[in-house]
Amino acid sequence: MNEFQEKLVNFKWHEPKKSYDVIIIGGGGHGLATAYYLATRHNITNVAVLERKYIGGGNSGRNTTVIRSNYGIPEAVRFYQRSVDLYAKLEEETERWIMHKQKGILWMAHSETAVRAEKARAEINTAFGAKTEYVTPQQIKEICPELDISGGGVWPVMGGSYHPEGATARHDRVNWALAEGAMKRGVHIHQRTAVTGLIQSGDKVIGVETNKGPMHANIVMSAVGGHVTSLAAMAGLRLPIRTHPLQAFVTNHYERTFDPIVFSSSLLFYVSQTARGEMLMGAEIDRQPSYSYRSGYHFLQGCAFRAMTLLPFMRQLRVLRQWTGVCDMSPDYSPIMGFTGVDGFVITTGWGTWGFKAIPAGGEQMAQLIATGQIPELIAPFSLDRFAKDRTMADRGSAGTH
Numbered sequence: 001m002n003e004f005q006e007k008l009v010n011f012k013w014h015e016p017k018k019s020y021d022v023i024i025i026g027g028g029g030h031g032l033a034t035a036y037y038l039a040t041r042h043n044i045t046n047v048a049v050l051e052r053k054y055i056g057g058g059n060s061g062r063n064t065t066v067i068r069s070n071y072g073i074p075e076a077v078r079f080y081q082r083s084v085d086l087y088a089k090l091e092e093e094t095e096r097w098i099m100h101k102q103k104g105i106l107w108m109a110h111s112e113t114a115v116r117a118e119k120a121r122a123e124i125n126t127a128f129g130a131k132t133e134y135v136t137p138q139q140i141k142e143i144c145p146e147l148d149i150s151g152g153g154v155w156p157v158m159g160g161s162y163h164p165e166g167a168t169a170r171h172d173r174v175n176w177a178l179a180e181g182a183m184k185r186g187v188h189i190h191q192r193t194a195v196t197g198l199i200q201s202g203d204k205v206i207g208v209e210t211n212k213g214p215m216h217a218n219i220v221m222s223a224v225g226g227h228v229t230s231l232a233a234m235a236g237l238r239l240p241i242r243t244h245p246l247q248a249f250v251t252n253h254y255e256r257t258f259d260p261i262v263f264s265s266s267l268l269f270y271v272s273q274t275a276r277g278e279m280l281m282g283a284e285i286d287r288q289p290s291y292s293y294r295s296g297y298h299f300l301q302g303c304a305f306r307a308m309t310l311l312p313f314m315r316q317l318r319v320l321r322q323w324t325g326v327c328d329m330s331p332d333y334s335p336i337m338g339f340t341g342v343d344g345f346v347i348t349t350g351w352g353t354w355g356f357k358a359i360p361a362g363g364e365q366m367a368q369l370i371a372t373g374q375i376p377e378l379i380a381p382f383s384l385d386r387f388a389k390d391r392t393m394a395d396r397g398s399a400g401t402h
């Protein structure tokens with residue numbers, strides 16, 4: 001937490017109790033949002049969020065903050081649109097400035113196949129409640145005059161889709177707004193509290209072992225981002241998740257305003273401007289699964305080359321910072337939310353490279369599941385058992401990575 005936020009946010013830290021109704025492992029956006037919605041929507045406040053480092057120290061404080069619902073399958077469009085709508089009201093609801101800004105996303109196509117995919121995206125988005133339209137290269141140039149639509153003669157922009165509701169929000173502020181909202185209603189958040197084991201009675205999970213001692217709960221939720229496979233293994237669960245690093249970087253300040261978020265599905269890179277004026281870029285995951293937080297020159301070089309080819313003004317800029325997070329990648333590039341088959345133990349995972357946008361809806365839906373014991377209709381398609389039932393939610397073309 002930085003100095004500025006510390007002055008703004010009102011926290012009352014608690015001593016850990018021996019038992020809670022609900023224990024949430026992981027103080028990232030999904031864990032915090034679930035606690036927030038349990039407290040605000042269901043009046044369930046005997047809840048602890050256990051974070052082994054500091055809240056927002058995982059991917060929820062390392063991402064490129066893109067919020068959108070222009071997915072490629074109906075179930076995902078509906079789910080992410082719920083999140084887009086909740087984000088739009090989050091400042092008003094939490095009374096915290098999360099720097100939410102609607103910018104619009106341009107999703108460029110550089111081949112006939114990609115053009116067809118963007119036309120299909122526009123249709124499916126419109127049919128299931130998201131606003132997306134197909135745009136020609138000329139319309140793209142009007143939305144983003146800085147783009148070289150000849151693609152430097154290598155990657156011509158042949159068309160694309162435009163999603164006006166695409167937005168960004170300051171990630172730290174989202175985490176801390178949710179944490180504050182939950183805490184002021186009585187939720188306990190314990191930082192530097194690592195879960196080292198799950199306590200089981202027969203087949204049921206009844207609590208957690210931590211570096212601060214055991215804590216019991218009626219229900220335990222895992223929201224540990226890229227570390228989910230080892231956490232789930234504590235309950236004897238083998239998840240279809242692989243952890244891959246994902247890097248990003250920012251340049252120094254660009255003196256002009258750059259409004260849209262520009263994304264290329266074929267080239268797998270995207271760029272937007274931060275509130276400080278920096279140009280922020282991301283691309284695909286590192287191919288090799290690992291838990292490494294190391295950033296590398298290879299990524300920087302490939303991503304910068306693509307950016308400079310399509311946005312030539314970026315040649316004048318300098319790279320300022322580069323960083324990495326570790327992503328919980330599911331095989332179908334869709335999240336996994338809900339029951340696990342282990343009594344007392346639920347998960348929210350598979351957020352890979354796309355889970356920041358899902359924080360409000362993911363939290364809201366998991367809170368409803370925990371409060372009612374029923375799987376909400378909106379997240380039913382994303383259950384873990386879809387892999388056993390061969391009902392995967394394949395949507396790689398919307399994930400922004402390969």
Ligand SMILES: Cc1cc2nc3c(=O)[nH]c(=O)nc-3n(C[C@H](O)[C@H](O)[C@H](O)COP(=O)(O)OP(=O)(O)OC[C@H]3O[C@@H](n4cnc5c(N)ncnc54)[C@H](O)[C@@H]3O)c2cc1C
Nearest residue numbers: 026028030052058059060064066195225325354355356357
């Ligand atoms: C570089 C990068 C760019 C991205 N860009 C975007 C984007 O533009 N838009 C988008 O929608 N998504 C994006 N994402 C993905 C998004 O950031 C994540 O999907 C999302 O933040 C996941 O949130 P989470 O709460 O599940 O996990 P995290 O935020 O990673 O939180 C998990 C927490 O669990 C804690 N933890 C782990 N193990 C334990 C334990 N044993 N005990 C206690 N605590 C534990 C960790 O310390 C961590 O704080 C990006 C990710 C990266 C890395």
